[in-house]
Amino acid sequence: MARHMIIGMHFGSGYGSQPGAWRMPGVDPRNYTNFDSQVRYAQAAERGKFQFLFVPDFPALKGDIATEAPMISVDPMLTLAAVARETTRIGLVATGSATFNEPYNLARQFKALDLMSHGRAGWNAVPTSDPAIAANYGRAIPPRAEKYARLHESIQLVQALWGSWEDGAWMHDQVSGRFADPHKIRPINLQGQHVGSSGPLPLPPSEQGQPVIFQAGGGDQGLIVAGHYASGVIGAVYTIEDARAQRMALRNAAEQAGRDPDEIKFFPGLMTTIAPDRRAALDRRIALNEHTFPERVAYLQHILGLRLDASQLDQPLSRNQLATARPSPQDPRSAHALRIAKEGWSLRDVLAHGIIDYHPVIVGPAVEAADHMQEWFEAGAADGFWVSPDVYEDGIDAFVDGVVPILQERGLFHRDYSGTTLRDHLGAPAQYGLDLRIRQ
Amino acid sequence: MARHMIIGMHFGSGYGSQPGAWRMPGVDPRNYTNFDSQVRYAQAAERGKFQFLFVPDFPALKGDIATEAPMISVDPMLTLAAVARETTRIGLVATGSATFNEPYNLARQFKALDLMSHGRAGWNAVPTSDPAIAANYGRAIPPRAEKYARLHESIQLVQALWGSWEDGAWMHDQVSGRFADPHKIRPINLQGQHVGSSGPLPLPPSEQGQPVIFQAGGGDQGLIVAGHYASGVIGAVYTIEDARAQRMALRNAAEQAGRDPDEIKFFPGLMTTIAPDRRAALDRRIALNEHTFPERVAYLQHILGLRLDASQLDQPLSRNQLATARPSPQDPRSAHALRIAKEGWSLRDVLAHGIIDYHPVIVGPAVEAADHMQEWFEAGAADGFWVSPDVYEDGIDAFVDGVVPILQERGLFHRDYSGTTLRDHLGAPAQYGLDLRIRQ
Numbered sequence: 098m099a100r101h102m103i104i105g106m107h108f109g110s111g112y113g114s115q116p117g118a119w120r121m122p123g124v125d126p127r128n129y130t131n132f133d134s135q136v137r138y139a140q141a142a143e144r145g146k147f148q149f150l151f152v153p154d155f156p157a158l159k160g161d162i163a164t165e166a167p168m169i170s171v172d173p174m175l176t177l178a179a180v181a182r183e184t185t186r187i188g189l190v191a192t193g194s195a196t197f198n199e200p201y202n203l204a205r206q207f208k209a210l211d212l213m214s215h216g217r218a219g220w221n222a223v224p225t226s227d228p229a230i231a232a233n234y235g236r237a238i239p240p241r242a243e244k245y246a247r248l249h250e251s252i253q254l255v256q257a258l259w260g261s262w263e264d265g266a267w268m269h270d271q272v273s274g275r276f277a278d279p280h281k282i283r284p285i286n287l288q289g290q291h292v293g294s295s296g297p298l299p300l301p302p303s304e305q306g307q308p309v310i311f312q313a314g315g316g317d318q319g320l321i322v323a324g325h326y327a328s329g330v331i332g333a334v335y336t337i338e339d340a341r342a343q344r345m346a347l348r349n350a351a352e353q354a355g356r357d358p359d360e361i362k363f364f365p366g367l368m369t370t371i372a373p374d375r376r377a378a379l380d381r382r383i384a385l386n387e388h389t390f391p392e393r394v395a396y397l398q399h400i401l402g403l404r405l406d407a408s409q410l411d412q413p414l415s416r417n418q419l420a421t422a423r424p425s426p427q428d429p430r431s432a433h434a435l436r437i438a439k440e441g442w443s444l445r446d447v448l449a450h451g452i453i454d455y456h457p458v459i460v461g462p463a464v465e466a467a468d469h470m471q472e473w474f475e476a477g478a479a480d481g482f483w484v485s486p487d488v489y490e491d492g493i494d495a496f497v498d499g500v501v502p503i504l505q506e507r508g509l510f511h512r513d514y515s516g517t518t519l520r521d522h523l524g525a526p527a528q529y530g531l532d533l534r535i536r537q
Numbered sequence: 538m539a540r541h542m543i544i545g546m547h548f549g550s551g552y553g554s555q556p557g558a559w560r561m562p563g564v565d566p567r568n569y570t571n572f573d574s575q576v577r578y579a580q581a582a583e584r585g586k587f588q589f590l591f592v593p594d595f596p597a598l599k600g601d602i603a604t605e606a607p608m609i610s611v612d613p614m615l616t617l618a619a620v621a622r623e624t625t626r627i628g629l630v631a632t633g634s635a636t637f638n639e640p641y642n643l644a645r646q647f648k649a650l651d652l653m654s655h656g657r658a659g660w661n662a663v664p665t666s667d668p669a670i671a672a673n674y675g676r677a678i679p680p681r682a683e684k685y686a687r688l689h690e691s692i693q694l695v696q697a698l699w700g701s702w703e704d705g706a707w708m709h710d711q712v713s714g715r716f717a718d719p720h721k722i723r724p725i726n727l728q729g730q731h732v733g734s735s736g737p738l739p740l741p742p743s744e745q746g747q748p749v750i751f752q753a754g755g756g757d758q759g760l761i762v763a764g765h766y767a768s769g770v771i772g773a774v775y776t777i778e779d780a781r782a783q784r785m786a787l788r789n790a791a792e793q794a795g796r797d798p799d800e801i802k803f804f805p806g807l808m809t810t811i812a813p814d815r816r817a818a819l820d821r822r823i824a825l826n827e828h829t830f831p832e833r834v835a836y837l838q839h840i841l842g843l844r845l846d847a848s849q850l851d852q853p854l855s856r857n858q859l860a861t862a863r864p865s866p867q868d869p870r871s872a873h874a875l876r877i878a879k880e881g882w883s884l885r886d887v888l889a890h891g892i893i894d895y896h897p898v899i900v901g902p903a904v905e906a907a908d909h910m911q912e913w914f915e916a917g918a919a920d921g922f923w924v925s926p927d928v929y930e931d932g933i934d935a936f937v938d939g940v941v942p943i944l945q946e947r948g949l950f951h952r953d954y955s956g957t958t959l960r961d962h963l964g965a966p967a968q969y970g971l972d973l974r975i976r977q
Contacts (some may be wrong), residue, residue, distance in 0.1 A: 114837055119709070119711070119715060119716065120711045124620070124711075126709035126710070127709055128709050129709075129741075130652040130740075130741065132622065132653050136622075140924060152733065154647065156641065156642075157739070158739040159740075162715065162716060162717045162719055162722060163715060163717060163718070163719045163817075164714055165716055166716055167739050171645075171648075171649045171652060171653075171740055172645055172646055173615070173648035174615060174618075174646070175614060175615070175618040175646060175650060176649075178615040178618035178619055179618055179619075179622050179653065181619075181738075182572065183622070183624060184622070197641075197642075198638060199637060199638075199674055201596065201637075201673045201674055202596075202637075202642075205611075205612055206612055206614070206615060207595065208612040209612035209615045209616075210569040210574075210615060212611060213572050213611075213615060213619065215568075229735075232734070232735035233641045233734050233735055233736065234726055234733075234734065235732055235733025235734050235735075236733075249668055250761075255786065257734070269559070269566035269567055269569075270566070271560045271564075271566050273827065274560060274604055275603060275604065276559065276602060276603065276604055276605055276606055277602045277603060278603070279602055279603045282602060286674055292675055293674075293675025293676075294672070294673050294674065294675050295669075295672035295673055295675075297598055298598075299597070299598040299602075299607050299609070301569075301570065301571075305553075335725075335792045355781065388714065408616055430853075441553070453953070455746055491848070529710050533882055
């Protein structure tokens with residue numbers, strides 16, 4: 098069987114990945130709190146056979162609220178509970194910090210979501226780094242080593258709680274009156290340096306046993322966490338070379354933790370503005386983001402090491418500007434930015450290509466996104482992607498109706514779900530309880 | 538306008554209030570994790586115009602799991618998120634402990650539920666007392682004074698976070714591009730002895746501004762909390778005299794905190810087994826609970842101060858037994874138990890009257906429940922009730938189709954919702970942010 102890529106969708110505040118998404122025609126500007134729309138967007142991704150939704154988190158107010166919507170869901174777990182009830186296949190991965198959450202509460206809510214969704218939940222287990230978040234909990238960010246020690250303990254505790262009812266413990270036999278087999282329900286009695294729990298968690302196995310672990314970012318420490326526990330890794334990487342290196346590092350980390358490296362899947366991000374042709378796509382990005390361009394001109398001038406001016410938005414970079422440009426080695430986006438500039442686009446169009454964004458950006462027809470994904474996938478730079486459509490209202494459909502059929506045609510993406518659980522979708526092995534091979 | 542009683546429904550693990558509910562014919566024995574059933578039960582309560590669902594919590598395994606279902610929802614907030622999406626009017630009150638939860642997390646999830654339900658959320662704010670729960674968090678129960686100090690701080694913090702976006706802060710004006718007015722979004726910067734938060738919480742007001750506070754139990758300390766913050770109090774009381782005294786104490790506590798005593802509503806519990814006549818109702822209770830009767834005989838003998846024997850289940854208490862009975866002043870249920878025994882029922886039927894249960898129990902035709910509720914309501918012993926049907930599958934409908942029409946006929950209960958929010962249903966005054974009148 099051909100190896101297929103796995104596609105997740107970024108599921109943020111309800112508008113899309115671009116700052117101007119909330120203002121676009123046809124978009125309900127109250128989508129931040131409109132769960133009808135959010136459910137509809139999840140259903141659109143499911144129609145496209147996406148394997149999962151990925152909900153990031155940042156429990157603090159961030160960005161310029163005067164002009165931009167928050168990028169984060171009002172609450173990841175409640176949002177996914179709503180989605181779980183109105184979808185049937187798509188996986189539901191939420192970010193939950195181990196720094197300011199109790200393992201028992203994390204274990205309970207993710208397992209409840211797993212039960213409610215019939216085996217589709219995943220926990221993106223992360224530490225918290227931002228002082229603004231710590232301040233919301235009346236504390237300071239702990240030292241990095243302590244945060245990661247607590248993260249390791251928390252994941253192990255949560256997995257032990259998830260497994261505290263053995264498979265088969267829940268009998269619910271009305272005839273005999275045996276509700277559960279108490280011999281198959283055991284306390285866990287784990288006490289670490291930072292967190293502890295006696296258990297058991299009073300929840301039976303789900304259709305996938307227990308939720309899947311995801312991981313995101315975090316340098317060497319994050320790599321160790323991913324290697325030990327993660328089935329999926331949410332990446333943020335700009336070049337195919339970096340992606341390939343990160344994927345290899347993750348596979349090595351899994352092997353060093355005694356796992357089969359195929360058990361860990363790496364998903365670089367991809368942002369999309371899909372339109373019939375490049376010009377239409379650029380115009381869409383301009384309509385979305387032009388208010389941010391003056392600020393981005395300043396940043397572009399910095400990473401290209403030359404003088405630019407917002408008054409130049411209608412013109413391409415001059416021969417002299419292009420000649421003196423020195424792409425900053427500090428910013429992996431700078432070489433690509435210069436390449437686009439050299440194609441002769443106006444400065445406005447250069448910015449409309451999304452050269453300063455969080456991930457590689459496709460601004461063009463569907464086939465360009467499919468080509469990008471195929472190239473990275475076949476180069477061993479990705480097991481799949483997490484895709485951020487520019488505007489959910491029509492950007493998900495543009496991907497589903499444009500990119501997905503091309504990938505399917507090329508044999509790169511499944512035509513339908515072959516299983517029902519997130520583990521099925523990821524090809525993640527069965528796991529129930531703490532996997533003792535992989536203790537730190 | 539006539540004063541109407543307010544009715545809430547106990548919303549536990551998905552079966553009903555009686556230990557044998559999970560085994561009854563027509564009940565899906567997997568309802569503990571079956572959210573389709575739970576949504577259907579919530580809809581049945583809404584059909585009966587109940588003002589709220591009340592979800593208790595006890596985050597630990599409790600009871601005899603070998604033969605009895607857990608009494609607690611897999612997760613209160615996720616359960617209510619599912620219900621919120623598939624109901625339109627009924628209030629959604631969940632229990633959340635301030636002892637082992639961070640105020641920021643509580644504030645966020647309850648406000649998210651409030652937004653998702655369009656203004657129907659309530660937080661039953663409690664401390665935790667049980668060492669089994671503390672052990673699930675790897676800790677011990679803090680001293681009582683500390684727990685209550687943290688509870689006060691937590692409620693104040695949560696309310697301050699709820700109010701950190703002023704009404705009108707969220708503009709979502711697509712034409713001008715103004716998403717929010719940053720001058721109306723303020724940090725809270727509160728730091729107590731036990732908890733703190735900088736804020737703001739990035740969530741706008743709901744249709745009711747912010748969730749309503751409930752309180753349950755807790756003696757003198759609980760009374761102070763209720764007096765300061767609560768709009769609704771979940772009671773556990775056996776006699777009309779005790780209920781009246783508790784209601785008066787709560788009204789006094791509210792007054793001492795500078796509030797209008799009508800702002801605090803007291804809801805004693807009521808458990809129901811409704812059937813066409815007393816005999817049919819008793820038989821239903823016997824089918825539900827007979828396996829527990831041997832144990833309850835032992836307890837009954839204790840509170841009546843006489844010798845009883847499970848071999849006597851078919852016979853009434855003898856004249857001699859009745860003569861020597863001495864109802865225990867320690868258990869407020871003992872006088873009522875003796876009264877029932879003196880009516881000449883067999884020992885099995887005495888127990889089937891629910892004389893040893895958590896609340897007053899109606900085992901009989903609908904009119905008996907209506908009479909009980911009217912008597913307590915008119916005596917100033919209750920502003921309403923929280924009702925625990927014996928078996929959700931048909932017990933909610935029995936109440937809705939039997940008891941509700943009688944109460945409506947008597948002018949004691951509304952015929953339909955007159956508002957859309959939980960504050961509307963409770964007659965709770967508008968509140969947004971921390972109410973500065975009521976600081977401790």
